Amino acid sequence: MNVFYTNRIEGNLAFLAEAEAKHLGKVMRKKVGDTIHLIDGVGGRYTGEIVELEKRSATIQVLEGSQEADPPARLHLAVAPPKNNSRLEWLLEKVTEIGVDEIWPFVSFHSERKIIKTERLEKILLAATKQSLKARLPRLHALQGFTELLDELVSLFPERVEKYIAYIDPQVNLHLQDNYSAGKDVVILIGPEGGFSAEEVALAKEKGFRPVSLGPARLRTETAGLVATTIVQLKNQTI
Numbered sequence: 001m002n003v004f005y006t007n008r009i010e011g012n013l014a015f016l017a018e019a020e021a022k023h024l025g026k027v028m029r030k031k032v033g034d035t036i037h038l039i040d041g042v043g044g045r046y047t048g049e050i051v052e053l054e055k056r057s058a059t060i061q062v063l064e065g066s067q068e069a070d071p072p073a074r075l076h077l078a079v080a081p082p083k084n085n086s087r088l089e090w091l092l093e094k095v096t097e098i099g100v101d102e103i104w105p106f107v108s109f110h111s112e113r114k115i116i117k118t119e120r121l122e123k124i125l126l127a128a129t130k131q132s133l134k135a136r137l138p139r140l141h142a143l144q145g146f147t148e149l150l151d152e153l154v155s156l157f158p159e160r161v162e163k164y165i166a167y168i169d170p171q172v173n174l175h176l177q178d179n180y181s182a183g184k185d186v187v188i189l190i191g192p193e194g195g196f197s198a199e200e201v202a203l204a205k206e207k208g209f210r211p212v213s214l215g216p217a218r219l220r221t222e223t224a225g226l227v228a229t230t231i232v233q234l235k236n237q238t239i
Helices: 018-027 085-098 118-131 146-156 198-206 221-236
Strands: 003-005 013-016 035-039 044-053 058-067 075-079 102-107 162-166 186-190 210-212
Touching: 003 018, 003 118, 013 018, 013 044, 018 044, 018 058, 035 058, 075 085, 075 146, 075 221, 085 102, 085 118, 085 221, 102 146, 146 198, 162 198, 186 221, 198 210
Parallel strands: 003 035, 075 102, 075 186, 162 186, 162 210
Antiparallel strands: 013 058, 035 044, 044 058
């Protein structure tokens, strides 16, 4: 089943933007009168009939709709983009398929990539959302510094939201799998290829983040992000 995305629904009419309209007509060869499936990115699923199809727009009459249940917990994944941009794209695609709510890219002491292509990443998030037949589109935040990120996360999320920083150290013997509480909203920090500095870990601990392990192996940034996401979602499936 193919689904199309719209963030504009007015009454019983849904309007597709240019990219989705082109895909509808030129790629999928749909025409006026055909029935299609829509998502709105915030949990809404719809079935509708094409009533107008132009080169840069399309209008859909909504026939029926439903709202996807809220997830048992919200996952906020904060990640330092890898040096190789394709690895970041891969990570965002995969965590979207598995289940992530918000992505917070940041620059830390060992970061080698300090610029990201936001528009391209948004397209990857949308494509992965549609491909996996999800109705919720993850939110991608603007790239920011590590200290600013911590301040924003602490101000936004109260103590009941669990906060972790993935860190490899002989003294870190707590594993995320054994410490994350299923059903709790969670924020997880994933560092760059060089890892977090000792000073960054100390600052994160001061802000209420608990250092945790993702296993004995040293993982690439994108692998660590994928592992953390998988652990959270697998535990939430047991609720």
